[in-house]
Amino acid sequence: MTGLMAISSPTLSSSQLHSSLRGFRPPPHPLWLRARPSVPGPRSSRGLRVSATAALSVEQETRVQHNDSMDLQLLACPICYEPLIRKGPAGLNVPSIYRSGFKCQKCNKSFTSKDVYLDLTITSGTTEYxxxxxxxxxxxxSPLVSFLYERGWRQNFNRSGFPGLDEEFNMAQEYFKPVAGGLLVDVSCGSGLFSRKFAKSGSFSAVVALDFSENMLRQCYEFIKQDDTLITTNLALVRADVSRLPFASGSIDAVHAGAALHCWPSPSNAVAEISRVLRSGGVFVATTFLVSPLNTPLPLEAFQSLRQSFGQVTNSYNYFTEKEIEDLCRSCGLVNYTSTVRRSFIMFSAQKP
Ligand SMILES: C[S@@+](CC[C@H](N)C(=O)[O-])C[C@H]1O[C@@H](n2cnc3c(N)ncnc32)[C@H](O)[C@@H]1O
Structure with missing residues (x-):
């Protein structure tokens, strides 16, 4: 047990991270948000711009400052969805977020990075609950599953028809072409295998690697810090629940969710939430395992009711038919549904109208 813990636990404590980041100065960043009424784009309820692409054009107009100061953020309170006030250095990279404090003016709740990631779950900071x-x-x-995930666990998906990391990434990039240059959130990023690729691709102004698992995010940091270019790239690590995304409505250009839908507690809450945060024209791309009733001798209704009972008893993964996934996207207000299927693998994309 001790040996397992030794290999699977995060290798950098908060104090070690703090000292390794001391004196680090992140570069100026396009996502340093400024209230500029003349820039087109979605507005928060306070009339402040929150879209990453809008923020990019703000930066083109004015050279953004890099001093420690207070500013409004793209990141929002998971309780009331108001943009958070940030105090600290600019930038959506790990070191600058680590050195920043975030606060919701409405709830008065503060959010900090006690670890390598910023915890934006509702329960962040609770001491008893x-x-x-x-x-x-x-x-x-689990630390062990997080450690093993990119070291064999994920590769097993290929047996069910998943094409593998490189091909899945290339396919997703194709779907994301209409939102190139925007901000991408890699929801349920796991150890960040796709987040890192999206960040390195240069196709996005910034990437938020988001997961509910603390250990997956720590593992993601372990991979990031092995790559000098990634640590200063606009790649943020955020802990959040997919059913409560810490972004203002209509503020995100692209959402990716690799092999995750079947793991979510409520796929309908999650897809509704993804639809809420996407801006008009924003693109959602996801992969999951399909269950095709064609592979079972049962009619669809019998299959669905069996799945419901089985799922309730075992709390196992949620697998869907392709029709169900398309229906779910439509019922959450997404349009232009399209997909690629290979055996149990599906990659689908849908867009916010
Ligand atoms: C099978 S992994 C997928 C990782 C990666 N995206 C990939 O393509 O391999 C599923 C991920 O979903 C995350 N997850 C499960 N429930 C979640 C939730 N409620 N909110 C956010 N992430 C969640 C897990 O922590 C895990 O990292």
Whole structure:
């Protein structure tokens, strides 16, 4: 057990991270948000711009400052969805976020990075309260599963028809072409295998690697810090629940969710939330495992009711038919549904009208 803990636990304590980041000065960043009424784009309820692409054009107009100061953020309170006030250095990279404090003016709740990631879950900062998600979510919070994930676990998906990391990434990039240059949130990023690729691709102004699992995010940091270019790239690590995304409505250009839908406690709450944060024209791309009733001798209704009972008893993964996934996207207000299917693998994309 001790040996396992030794290999699977995060290798950098908060104090070590703090000292390794001391004196670090992040570069100026296009996502340093300024209230500039003349820039087109979605507005928060306070009339402040929150879209990453809008913020990019703000930077083109004015050279952004890099001093420690207070400013409004793209990141929003998970309780009331108001943009957070940030105090600290600019930038959506790990070191600058680590050195910043975030506060919701409405709830008066503060959010800090006690670890390598910024915790924007509702329960962040609680001292007594704890709750458990379904096993399909809790499993990935384990240090061992997080450690093994990119070291064999994920590669096993290929046996079910997943094309593999490089091909899945290329396919997703194709779907994301209409939102190139915008801000991408890699929801349920796991150890960040796709977040890192999106960040390195240069196709996005910034990437938020978001997951509910603390250990997946720590593992993601372990990979990031092995790559000098990534540590200063606009790649943020955020802990959040997919059913409560810490972004203002209509503020995100692209959402990716690789192999995650079947793990979510409520896929309908999650897709509704993804639809809420996407801006008009924003693109959602996801992969998951399909269950095709064609592969079972049962009619669809019998299959669905069996799945419901089985799922309730075992708390196992949520697998859907392709029709169900398309229906879910439509019922959450997404349009232009399209997909690629290979055996149990599906990559689908839908857009915010
Ligand atoms: C199978 S992994 C997928 C990782 C990666 N995206 C990929 O393509 O391999 C599923 C991920 O979903 C995350 N997850 C499960 N429930 C979640 C929730 N409620 N909110 C956010 N992420 C969640 C898990 O922590 C895990 O990292």
């Amino acid at each position: 704890s709750e458990f998600k379904p096993a399909r979510t809790e499993l990935f919070r």
